[in-house]
Amino acid sequence: xxxxxxxxxxxxxxxxxxxxxxxxxxxxxxxxxxxxxxxxxxxxxxxxxxxxxxxxxxxxxxxxxxxxxxxxxxxxxxxxxxxxxxxxxxxxxxxxxxxxxxxxxxxxxxxxxxxxxxxxxxxxxxxxxxxxxxxxxxxxxxxxxxxxxxxxxxxxxxxxxxxxxxxxxxxxxxxxxxxxxxxxxxxxxxxxxxxxxxxxxxxxxxxxxxxxxxxxxxxxxxxxxxxxxxxxxxxxxxxxxxxxxxxxxxxxxxxxxxxxxxxxxxxxxxxxxxxxx
Numbered sequence: 001x002x003x004x005x006x007x008x009x010x011x012x013x014x015x016x017x018x019x020x021x022x023x024x025x026x027x028x029x030x031x032x033x034x035x036x037x038x039x040x041x042x043x044x045x046x047x048x049x050x051x052x053x054x055x056x057x058x059x060x061x062x063x064x065x066x067x068x069x070x071x072x073x074x075x076x077x078x079x080x081x082x083x084x085x086x087x088x089x090x091x092x093x094x095x096x097x098x099x100x101x102x103x104x105x106x107x108x109x110x111x112x113x114x115x116x117x118x119x120x121x122x123x124x125x126x127x128x129x130x131x132x133x134x135x136x137x138x139x140x141x142x143x144x145x146x147x148x149x150x151x152x153x154x155x156x157x158x159x160x161x162x163x164x165x166x167x168x169x170x171x172x173x174x175x176x177x178x179x180x181x182x183x184x185x186x187x188x189x190x191x192x193x194x195x196x197x198x199x200x201x202x203x204x205x206x207x208x209x210x211x212x213x214x215x216x217x218x219x220x221x222x223x224x225x226x227x228x229x230x231x232x233x234x235x236x237x238x239x240x241x242x243x244x245x246x247x248x249x250x251x252x253x254x255x256x257x258x259x260x261x262x263x264x265x266x267x268x269x270x271x272x273x274x275x276x277x
Contacts, residue, residue, distance in 0.1 A: 004191035006061045008140055009068035012132070013054035013085050014077025014098075023075065023129040024055035025204075027136065030150035031059045032202040035193030040204070041067040042228070052080060061191050072187055073139065075132055077115070078102065094185050096135055111135070111183045118175045124168035134176025141189030147173050206231040213271055214240065220270040221247045222259040229275040 010027070012020045021042055028038045042055040058068040070090040076082035079102035082095065089095055089109065097104055099112035113135060119128040130151070137144055151169045156162055203211070210232055213221075221240055223233035236247045246263075250256045256272040263270035 005140060005188045006191050007068070008059045008073075008187075008190055009056065009071050010059075010073040010075065010136060011054055011056045011071050011085060011088070012075045012077070013052075013081035015080075016051045016053045018053075018077045019126075019129045019132075020053045020077060021055050023132050024057045026129055026150070026154075027133050028057045028059075029154070029202050030133070030147050031057075031193075032200050033150050033153070034146045035195035035200065036060065037062060037064045037193075038202060039064040039067055052084070054081065054085065059190070061193055073136060075136075092187075094139060094187060096132065096139075096180075111180065111185055113176070113179045118179070119172060121175060122168040122171040124165065124172070127168050127172035130169040130172035131176035131179075134173035134178075135180040136176075137173070138177040138180035139185060139187045141186075144173055144177055204231075207235060209273070210235045210239070216269070218269050218271055219245050220260065220263040220268040222250050222256045222263070222270070222272050223248075224250045224253050224256050224272075224274060226253075226275050229273045232273040 012024045014020045024040055024042070028040045032038045037060050039058045040055060043053070056067050058064050058066075070093070071088050072090060072093050074082075074085050074089045074093070074095045076085065076095060076097040078098065082097055082102065082104065086095060093109065095104070095107070095110045097110060097112055098115045100114035100116050104110040104112065113131065115128040115131050116125070118131045119125055130147075133147055134144065136142070137147055148170055151173070152166055155165045155169065206229070218240065221233070221236040223229070223236065225233055233249060237249075240247050248259070250259060253274050256274070260270035260272050
């Protein structure tokens with residue numbers, strides 16, 4: 001009897017701006033949308049762009065309480081990522097690497113794909129993350145239509161270019177799946193999800209903080225934009241609106257702190273957010 005996998009851990013690692021976080025979050029959103037339980041964990045430098053970055057996604061048929069231990073798959077966008085994360089791949093795991101950036105010799109665990117070249121074949125240079133997701137789907141026997149449905153929902157935005165983007169992403173999924181199929185690598189089929197009666201949503205920690213703060217009656221937010229805390233400021237600017245609400249982008253963390261102290265003395269529920277390198 002062939003037992004199906006109930007748990008799947010994949011880590012995307014590379015340079016900030018290469019699509020590392022986008023790939024991980026896209027996979028997580030697609031799997032949550034189809035009924036799986038997921039959790040992501042990201043780490044990246046506190047700078048505008050660049051620097052070593054990695055994001056881990058864990059997918060399971062039951063509730064996920066941690067980001068997982070050893071990796072089923074490591075997706076390495078560059079050689080630095082490969083060298084720094086390869087030892088965390090399980091004995092029967094697979095390393096999917098960007099062969100357009102570097103090469104790996106003498107490894108029976110490695111699957112090389114030129115992410116960027118395959119993306120260019122779709123006419124959309126930004127479709128590399130869908131190439132990767134297509135390969136992952138093939139490795140765990142995930143029906144490609146789950147990712148196609150996610151692609152359709154995400155990029156149907158009422159714009160003239162929507163269908164072109166959807167088609168190129170679907171082509172990228174097919175190309176990635178084909179590359180993985182030809183490699184002969186198989187991790188085992190992922191068991192079907194047990195769907196809840198209600199729709200599942202996926203939110204990150206920043207958004208959860210925002211929802212909790214507003215539910216507690218927050219009325220004043222002062223923030224300085226710095227990754228990875230910037231989304232909190234952006235969310236507040238978009239949602240903490242109306243009479244008695246105030247959001248302001250400060251020029252420094254010190255200004256933020258002194259401002260919320262003043263707001264507190266004035267009787268307001270005030271908050272800030274920041275991040276350090």
